[in-house]
Amino acid sequence: MDNAIIIGAGPAGLTAAVTCAEKGLEVVVIDEYMRAGGRLLGQLYEEPNGNWWNGIKESNKLYKKAVDLGVNFHLNTAVNNIENSNGIWTIYTERDTFHTPSLLLATGAAEAPIPVPGWTLPGVMSVGAAQVMTNVHRVKPGERGVIIGVNVLSAAIAMELQLAGVEVASLTLPKTNQMTQDSGKPKEVLDSLLHVSHMAPSPFIRYGSKLMKNDFMKKFGVKFYPKKGVKMWDIPIQLRKAVTEIYGENEVEGVTLATINADGEVVSGSEEHIPVDFVCIAGGLYPLAELAAVAGCPFYLVEELGGYVPLHNERMETPLVGLYVAGNITGIEGAKVAAAQGRTAGLSMAHYAGMDELDGEIKNSIEWTEQTRDSAHIQFHPKIEAGRKKILKQWDAYQSNKERSVVTNRQGGIT
Amino acid sequence: MTRRILDHPILGKIEDDNYVSFTFNHRVYKGLENESLAAALLANGIRTLRHHEKSGASRGIYCNIGHCYECRVSVDGQQGIRACLTPVKDGMIVESGGQLQTPRIEDGGLENG
Numbered sequence: 001m002d003n004a005i006i007i008g009a010g011p012a013g014l015t016a017a018v019t020c021a022e023k024g025l026e027v028v029v030i031d032e033y034m035r036a037g038g039r040l041l042g043q044l045y046e047e048p049n050g051n052w053w054n055g056i057k058e059s060n061k062l063y064k065k066a067v068d069l070g071v072n073f074h075l076n077t078a079v080n081n082i083e084n085s086n087g088i089w090t091i092y093t094e095r096d097t098f099h100t101p102s103l104l105l106a107t108g109a110a111e112a113p114i115p116v117p118g119w120t121l122p123g124v125m126s127v128g129a130a131q132v133m134t135n136v137h138r139v140k141p142g143e144r145g146v147i148i149g150v151n152v153l154s155a156a157i158a159m160e161l162q163l164a165g166v167e168v169a170s171l172t173l174p175k176t177n178q179m180t181q182d183s184g185k186p187k188e189v190l191d192s193l194l195h196v197s198h199m200a201p202s203p204f205i206r207y208g209s210k211l212m213k214n215d216f217m218k219k220f221g222v223k224f225y226p227k228k229g230v231k232m233w234d235i236p237i238q239l240r241k242a243v244t245e246i247y248g249e250n251e252v253e254g255v256t257l258a259t260i261n262a263d264g265e266v267v268s269g270s271e272e273h274i275p276v277d278f279v280c281i282a283g284g285l286y287p288l289a290e291l292a293a294v295a296g297c298p299f300y301l302v303e304e305l306g307g308y309v310p311l312h313n314e315r316m317e318t319p320l321v322g323l324y325v326a327g328n329i330t331g332i333e334g335a336k337v338a339a340a341q342g343r344t345a346g347l348s349m350a351h352y353a354g355m356d357e358l359d360g361e362i363k364n365s366i367e368w369t370e371q372t373r374d375s376a377h378i379q380f381h382p383k384i385e386a387g388r389k390k391i392l393k394q395w396d397a398y399q400s401n402k403e404r405s406v407v408t409n410r411q412g413g414i415t
Numbered sequence: 416m417t418r419r420i421l422d423h424p425i426l427g428k429i430e431d432d433n434y435v436s437f438t439f440n441h442r443v444y445k446g447l448e449n450e451s452l453a454a455a456l457l458a459n460g461i462r463t464l465r466h467h468e469k470s471g472a473s474r475g476i477y478c479n480i481g482h483c484y485e486c487r488v489s490v491d492g493q494q495g496i497r498a499c500l501t502p503v504k505d506g507m508i509v510e511s512g513g514q515l516q517t518p519r520i521e522d523g524g525l526e527n528g
């Protein structure tokens with residue numbers, strides 16, 4: 001039997017693996033991708049201090065450290081089910097079945113699609129797909145493309161595409177419909193864009209964050225937002241335009257772009273055709289928590305964290321004995337925060353395995369996570385701290401409910 | 416025309432250049448050993464990986480990380496393999512799935528379905 005199993009070899013899982021191994025646990029890491037690193041692999045950006053954050057290098061460093069510590073990797077192995085009986089977790093994959101008393105789920109995040117008409121044509125892909133093609137496999141997703149959906153991730157990836165010599169003709173919005181909701185409304189988008197403003201060299205957007213703190217200014221901003229858009233890294237960001245359709249016979253040939261008003265409604269007759277050979281869709285990220293659901297972990301919807309997250313505490317424990325979570329499965333944040341959470345989870349797992357005197361280290365690790373969060377370069381959700389507090393409150397409520405129900409049961413037993 | 420980014424301003428030159436041969440729909444292509452099938456095909460300009468089982472519409476990759484199952488192909492006879500998660504190996508035989516024949520009503524198709 002293994003001492004600890006970790007599902008997911010992203011920054012959270014890898015850091016947890018290193019931590020567990022350093023504490024003397026025998027660790028197995030399972031990941032369905034062919035390389036370790038998770039979504040960290042594709043990340044490439046210039047930090048405010050001028051250094052480049054190269055996700056491949058960071059991933060390789062972490063992976064090598066884990067291998068050197070004797071961590072056993074099963075890559076290219078998808079987990080399709082987990083079960084618990086008598087305190088032992090059974091993990092089912094396409095090949096082998098694994099058993100462990102202590103299991104960490106670090107499965108990361110998934111991308112929400114925006115179903116624009118024509119979005120199933122070959123050549124349409126999620127913005128993360130383009131990131132992996134360009135930065136991990138070093139293959140161009142196309143020569144010239146349009147990105148639909150303006151948010152932190154799509155702004156970062158637009159720049160990465162440009163760095164790789166791929167032309168981004170426009171970063172623009174989807175036409176509003178029931179499915180696209182806020183992502184098609186200039187005002188809402190501008191609102192969320194204010195959180196990338198510090199990365200933007202464009203004075204308009206940089207100003208934006210200071211200028212547009214209140215609602216009035218935001219409306220004002222959208223109204224006077226130039227129809228042509230503004231340029232960020234030379235890429236036109238067009239908040240007053242929306243893609244109404246992606247067209248092409250068997251593959252993407254272009255998009256239809258229309259002018260929209262501040263509420264996202266199309267100005268009729270304003271449509272134009274933009275020839276492109278690929279289209280990226282950026283609908284945002286949500287925690288990939290299916291395995292926690294299969295395990296029977298309670299869930300809460302916390303919008304500030306990006307969606308439904310499994311109940312957990314600051315020590316990355318879930319209410320199920322021997323089950324831990326870390327990284328984007330607990331809320332959408334950057335790789336450094338995921339890694340910090342992974343370390344906490346690793347320490348908690350070592351503690352569960354019987355290692356004493358880890359309380360101080362766990363406390364420090366929790367504090368380190370908070371510091372990392374505070375100084376994060378990319379923030380996906382502006383109210384992440386409020387979200388974290390909400391889930392901790394749920395945790396406390398759950399614990400006291402449990403105690404109360406144990407008490408009632410006992411009383412029930414006596415009478 | 417190749418779509419490979421051989422030299423990248425930050426990532427540098429591609430280091431591993433072990434090319435292997437594989438076939439896709441009976442034609443021979445070259446890919447870099449251990450890159451994903453999806454990447455190898457796109458590098459060769461191929462975007463259509465399969466056709467929708469019912470409508471016959473062409474489909475390619477969407478998520479590129481194993482979540483959406485849009486990229487299913489058959490590899491060495493095994494169906495339903497995700498091209499974005501499968502490393503290319505020398506001699507691999509890859510085929511795209513076609514439109515399925517709709518069962519005829521007189522054969523017990525739709526009406527009983």
Ligand SMILES: Cc1cc2nc3c(=O)[nH]c(=O)nc-3n(C[C@H](O)[C@H](O)[C@H](O)COP(=O)(O)OP(=O)(O)OC[C@H]3O[C@@H](n4cnc5c(N)ncnc54)[C@H](O)[C@@H]3O)c2cc1C
Nearest residue numbers: 008010011012031032038039079107108128327328334335
């Ligand atoms: C497409 C995409 C692009 C992103 N780009 C950026 C970016 O540019 N900058 C940034 O700061 N943040 C980015 N993020 C956020 C990113 O998720 C975090 O920065 C960080 O990588 C999260 O780390 P993690 O360890 O929690 O999960 P991940 O890095 O997502 O790793 C999760 C791992 O779990 C594996 N896995 C999932 N399910 C299973 C299963 N059932 N069986 C086996 N293995 C499984 C996956 O293959 C993956 O390797 C991106 C997220 C996504 C989804």
Ligand code: FES
Nearest residue numbers: 477479483484499
């Ligand atoms: S492209 Fe989504 S699973 Fe392969």
